[in-house]
Amino acid sequence: MGKIELEESGEFVVDILEYEKHAWLNRLGAFLRIPFLDQQVRAVLKVSRYDALYLPYPLANSRLLSLLKWMRLLSVPIVVLGHQGFQYYGEKDTLFNRILKKGYQQFDHFAFFSKKLLEKTKNDLGFSQEYVDKHFHYVHWGPDRKFYQNHVATKKPQDFEPFAVCAGTVDRDYDMLIAAFEKVGHPLKIFCTEQGVSSSKVLPPNVSVDNSWVPYPVLMEAYQASGFVIIPIRDAIKNRGNTFGLTVLNDCIAMGKPVLMTYHPYVDIDIEKENIGLWVKDNTVTGWEQALNRMFSLSDSFPQMEENARKLYRTRYHSGIFGQEMAEIFKKAI
Structure with a gap:
């Protein structure tokens, strides 16, 4: 989700963390209600090498990272993609949902695929318009610009029955x-x-x-x-x-x-x-x-x-x- 194009620009190096290295950490994370704990722990251990963290799926693998940001134990900026809105679990006003909401507020920049989703997230998280103007961005998610160049629709015969x-x-x-x-x-x-x-x-x-x-x-x-x-x-x-x-x-x-x-x-x-x-x-x-x-x-x-x-x-x-x-x-x- 951007790695190839960012690196081709010559201005960025983008490393992708392995999906899972220590399965026992993910089992512990499941018990603690911190999905993908393994990947987040490895990110924290390596974070000093990088200028920013990029989370394309922030609802899934961010709970530890956002908690550390909240506690001011993690200073590196975090950029996330907004293709899924913030989700409550059950009743909105539970302690768990309040913690999740506070964690989701810790990200530094949000890149949204949808203008309406941007507005919904602003309201769900209670951000001011001033904050949104600086930290919310609208981007155009699109298919690979090279892969599809030679893939075009098959020419249909005269008697083609559409399916x-x-x-x-x-x-x-x-x-x-x-x-x-x-x-x-x-x-x-x-x-x-x-x-x-x-x-x-x-x-x-x-x-x-x-x-x-x-x-x-x-x-x-x-x-x-x-x-x-x-x-x-x-x-x-x-x-x-x-x-x-x-x-x-x-x-x-x-x-x-x-x-x-x-x-x-x-x-x-x-x-x-x-x-x-x-x-x-x-x-x-x-x-x-x-x-x-x-x-x-x-x-x-x-x-x-x-x-x-x-x-x-x-x-x-x-x-x-x-x-x-x-x-x-x-x-x-x-």
Whole structure:
């Protein structure tokens, strides 16, 4: 998330800590309610070598680090990515939630993927506008600027029957999507884990599910061969403050694939305004059935949507722009 671009600039060296080195520390952390304790302990032991700490997933691996910042035992600036909002556990006004909130307030700079999520975090953490103006930043998360250069949508034959592809984890609403496809009759290919769609689930004949581990290049081939990609996000997940679905949307932009996606208030790319797909605002089986029929009826417009998506990739959403924006934030932090 920025390492390559930051280092290519010649101004930064970015070291990535190994995911896990001492499993017993993580077991101890689980008992103490400090996830990823091992990685954080190793970061503290090495921190004197660095000018800043960078946490792309601050909700997961920051509890020890933020506690030390709170106690003024850690002075190095911490920069975090804001793609998931601050989360309370159960009742808001518990001691545990107050401690978590205080810990999350210790970060020096926040880089947000979403303007609405930036505003939500400001309100959740009780920061003043003056503080936000100095420490909150909006950045454009985008796909790798080199990897996708040679990956474009597969040219379709004249008799091509459009089919849709859906991939993702348990934040996807597969049950609703399958029910909608049973009504519309067009083909759907799903790539997910057993938790997403059980292999024992009875499927309509036009829906196939691959529960195996699929390498990304293979998934890309499925994306490229499809008519469009579907991103169905569960209401309970999208409304609590996150950017789930944004990474897949970025993949589609880079590959030039039309998108049908649950309307997501915390995703800033307006797929209808950019004419790269359609929002589904009625997140029900009926709403999806209507949206699918409309999307399949627009198959003649897919080539234009594909070109619009690739233009967005070339000009506005790619890792080079993201890296430049992060570089400016690190300079401010340091």
